Every structure is written in structure tokens, then in C-alpha cells.
Amino acid sequence: MKHLKRIGKTMKFAVLAAAIAGLAQTAGVADAASLHTAKEGDTFFLLAQRYGVSVEDLQKENPDVAASNIYAGVQIKVPDENKVKVASDSKPQLLSEKAPAGDDQQVEAWGKTFNYSKVVDVKATAYSAAASENGKWGAVDYFGNPLKLGTIAVDPNVIPLGTKVLVTGYSHPGLPDQSFIAVARDKGSAITGKRIDIFIPGSPSFVSDFGFQNVKLYVIDK
Numbered sequence: 001m002k003h004l005k006r007i008g009k010t011m012k013f014a015v016l017a018a019a020i021a022g023l024a025q026t027a028g029v030a031d032a033a034s035l036h037t038a039k040e041g042d043t044f045f046l047l048a049q050r051y052g053v054s055v056e057d058l059q060k061e062n063p064d065v066a067a068s069n070i071y072a073g074v075q076i077k078v079p080d081e082n083k084v085k086v087a088s089d090s091k092p093q094l095l096s097e098k099a100p101a102g103d104d105q106q107v108e109a110w111g112k113t114f115n116y117s118k119v120v121d122v123k124a125t126a127y128s129a130a131a132s133e134n135g136k137w138g139a140v141d142y143f144g145n146p147l148k149l150g151t152i153a154v155d156p157n158v159i160p161l162g163t164k165v166l167v168t169g170y171s172h173p174g175l176p177d178q179s180f181i182a183v184a185r186d187k188g189s190a191i192t193g194k195r196i197d198i199f200i201p202g203s204p205s206f207v208s209d210f211g212f213q214n215v216k217l218y219v220i221d222k
Contacts, residue, residue: 034078035077036078037074037076038073038075039072040071040206044058044070045176046149046174047076049110049176053078053079058076068201109166109179109181110176114166114218114221115221116221119217119218120159122196122214123195123212124195125196125198126199127197127198127199128206129201142161142186149180150181150183153186154184158194159217163184165217165218166179166217166218167179167181167198167215169216171213174210175198
């Protein structure tokens, strides 16, 4: 009888241990689902689009992660209610031209509609924040502001500084899919005529993969 009781107790402990292990495993999956392991080129902006959250919510969830210091391997917390949500589940319309409303020409990107005055086809390159690419001025734009995603360098004779554009037709993992809003905040001696240089966060080698690409700019009405 004592032997049978001992077996019964052993079985109970085994069942209890298995249950605890199962709970721990489930908790581990849940914790993993709320984390994103950054890769080179990730930004709060890109991750917000991927997970369907706002940039502000991501930054609040990650107060110790500087937007300018997201490097490969860093763990980014995704707000709990969206931890298993993937952008492909509910992606907005990325890019489509709409029928003109009166005299206005319109284009839709990321679920928003923009009025534009003209379209400019340009050849694009990309640059990083590396000192070797920014000369004595450092990683700032023409106005002295830190370089950030959404900054482009232009020839002011073709695209005046301060112009807002929707950039389309490119391909690079460091940029949003298909289109993004940019502002002409920079210029460079090599950027003349129908040329633009797109700032992309990341190492020079990562950014240089952009190469030369033909892109289309929609000049957005203010």
C-alpha cells in the first residue's frame, strides 16, 4: 500500500511539473510574440507600419531605445494589444492614383489621399549618416537638422528646398514599401538636374545597396 501511495504521489508531482512547464512555455511564447528583434535598417517608423501601431506608442513602450540607435539585435517591445499582429493582416492601400476631384490630381498612399501638382521622374541614389558622406557639416541637413528618414537632397533649381513629395518606384529594405513622404531638406554638389539623394538610416554598406534607381515624385500640395 505504501508503495502504491508513493507511485501516486510521484504521478501527481509529474503531472504538476508538466503543467508548470506548459504554462512557462506558453508564457515564453507570449513574451516572444511581444518582442521584435531589430535588423539593420529598422526604424520606429518602419516598425510602426509593420505592426499597425503608432510611432508614439512604440516609443512609449521603449523609453530606453533611442530612435537614432536602433541596431541589429536590439529588442523592441510591441504594444501588448498588437503583439501578434502582422502588417500583412491589415495593410492599407500602399499606392494608387485616384480619379481627379475637380481640378485636383490625387494619389492615395498608406490609406491617405494627397493632392499633387505635378509628377517628376528623377534618378535617385541614397546616402547614410556616415562622416565620409556628409563632409565637414556632419549628419545634418542643409538647415542644420539631424538627418532622418524622410529627408532627401535635391537640386533646388528643379525641386525647391522645403518641397514635400511622395516618393515612389524604389526598392530597398530600409525604406517603407512602395512609397513614403519626404521633404527636400538637403542638397549636394553632385545632386544636379533631375536627381535626388535619399537619406536612409543604417551603415554605408547597407545604404549603398540602393544603387541608382529611377523613381517618381508626386509634388504634394501644401
